[in-house]
Amino acid sequence: MRESLTILAVLVVLALTAALVGPYFVDWSAQRSLLEAKLSEALGTPVRVGGAIDLRLLPSPRLSVGQVSTGSPGREAPVFAADKVRLELAVAGLVRGDFVFTDATFEGLRAKVSLADRGRLALPEKSILAQHKLQFDKLAVRRGTLTVDTGVGAPSYVLENVALDAQASSLLGPFKGTGSAHILGRQIAFRFSTGAVERERLRLKLLIDEAVGVPRTELDGALLFPRADASGSAKPIGYEGTVVVSGTIGSSGAAAPTPWRLSGNVTADFQKAVLDGLDLHVGAEERQMSASVTGEIDLGAAPEARLSLAAKQLDLDRLLGGDGPARPLDVVALLGPAFAAPAPGGELALPLRLDCAIGLVSLGGEPVTDVAMSLSVKPREPIVGRLEATAPGRSHLVADGTLETGAAAAFKGRIELATRDNPRLAAWLGHDDPAVAAAIAAYLPFKSVDFTANAEISGVG
Numbered sequence: 423m424r425e426s427l428t429i430l431a432v433l434v435v436l437a438l439t440a441a442l443v444g445p446y447f448v449d450w451s452a453q454r455s456l457l458e459a460k461l462s463e464a465l466g467t468p469v470r471v472g473g474a475i476d477l478r479l480l481p482s483p484r485l486s487v488g489q490v491s492t493g494s495p496g497r498e499a500p501v502f503a504a505d506k507v508r509l510e511l512a513v514a515g516l517v518r519g520d521f522v523f524t525d526a527t528f529e530g531l532r533a534k535v536s537l538a539d540r541g542r543l544a545l546p547e548k549s550i551l552a553q554h555k556l557q558f559d560k561l562a563v564r565r566g567t568l569t570v571d572t573g574v575g576a577p578s579y580v581l582e583n584v585a586l587d588a589q590a591s592s593l594l595g596p597f598k599g600t601g602s603a604h605i606l607g608r609q610i611a612f613r614f615s616t617g618a619v620e621r622e623r624l625r626l627k628l629l630i631d632e633a634v635g636v637p638r639t640e641l642d643g644a645l646l647f648p649r650a651d652a653s654g655s656a657k658p659i660g661y662e663g664t665v666v667v668s669g670t671i672g673s674s675g676a677a678a679p680t681p682w683r684l685s686g687n688v689t690a691d692f693q694k695a696v697l698d699g700l701d702l703h704v705g706a707e708e709r710q711m712s713a714s715v716t717g718e719i720d721l722g723a724a725p726e727a728r729l730s731l732a733a734k735q736l737d738l739d740r741l742l743g744g745d746g747p748a749r750p751l752d753v754v755a756l757l758g759p760a761f762a763a764p765a766p767g768g769e770l771a772l773p774l775r776l777d778c779a780i781g782l783v784s785l786g787g788e789p790v791t792d793v794a795m796s797l798s799v800k801p802r803e804p805i806v807g808r809l810e811a812t813a814p815g816r817s818h819l820v821a822d823g824t825l826e827t828g829a830a831a832a833f834k835g836r837i838e839l840a841t842r843d844n845p846r847l848a849a850w851l852g853h854d855d856p857a858v859a860a861a862i863a864a865y866l867p868f869k870s871v872d873f874t875a876n877a878e879i880s881g882v883g
């Protein structure tokens with residue numbers, strides 16, 4: 423934000439400085455080339471003013487400029503453009519040599535920030551504002567677009583339809599504000615506050631509100647702006663601190679949605695994010711189950727999230743919240759709405775690889791042990807997964823294949839089942855429902871069962 427404010431504010435600083443020492447009536451549009459030359463010299467990057475220029479000194483200095491743009495199309499410096507810029511200064515601040523903007527509004531703002539090698543920010547080195555104090559009491563952006571070019575071969579991040587209302591005590595902060603933006607197919611609303619930049623760190627608190635397809639996200643940490651060392655190399659701009667992500671898992675019928683919460687430490691930059699020992703909690707507090715999550719999110723040329731979930735024990739009977747042990751087949755019913763929803767790959771911001779290892783799952787009043795699951799979810803593709811577990815009746819189950827989601831949810835793949843006590847397995851699956859056990863016995867009327875089959879199972883028949 424500091425660099426953005428510097429580039430945008432320098433225009434009005436120069437214009438108002440000239441106006442205060444010149445005649446009251448000036449045809450600023452006729453002085454366009456002179457103004458562009460002075461601004462370009464001051465910023466060290468080309469500046470163009472294509473629209474009307476209007477400046478009023480009374481009752482307070484006000485400047486309105488149309489079609490402003492700075493920077494070159496290359497990767498040498500940030501590029502800023504706006505359909506219209508309106509700024510108003512407090513007279514009292516000018517007497518002290520300070521520039522206090524009581525109103526700064528940028529309509530149709532378009533900003534592009536390019537990162538140099540390893541995620542460092544390329545900025546113009548010159549700024550005439552270093553000797554002045556700049557303060558923004560009201561900073562507004564309407565219909566804004568921010569593009570972050572992360573490097574050759576890596577994807578750009580684009581925030582569209584940005585609306586922002588903010589304040590800045592100086593170019594070094596503190597900053598605070600609220601706003602909304604459209605990113606990765608989702609509309610988000612956010613609010614933030616920061617400290618001042620100290621020792622290449624900017625303390626940050628950021629809250630993204632929960633919305634459709636967007637979990638509530640809280641960041642409490644610091645943005646890092648490392649300086650280059652003697653060799654000219656530097657670590658990339660990054661974030662380190664805590665993250666808390668929370669939401670609900672939808673439920674069919676009258677049952678209330680199940681809350682979940684993921685929290686822990688994160689270290690991130692524009693190339694990757696490292697998740698270090700996050701805690702996952704699912705369910706209401708009185709029947710909550712917990713697991714630990716670690717992993718990395720690669721944000722480079724081939725973005726992908728790789729996560730590992732581990733737990734010694736999960737009590738699904740308690741999570742489902744019934745008076746007694748849950749029927750194992752109820753778990754399938756619980757997952758039904760998720761499979762009937764649009765394909766997860768189409769909703770995810772990037773491909774996901776998830777590995778789960780759970781020592782013991784309590785389900786149906788019986789232990790299910792050595793549960794291992796792996797999933798690969800990619801946009802607009804079926805889920806590829808594998809599930810392995812040891813169930814009651816000395817039973818071992820392996821399912822390996824693809825899962826189509828949506829209205830025609832279906833599994834296609836290989837199923838292996840080996841059980842030494844099929845009646846007990848059937849009784850466990852049915853749990854107080856003799857009809858289920860009878861149906862399994864009719865299809866598999868054997869004490870022991872050992873088979874491998876290619877199967878297609880569809881939720882629509």
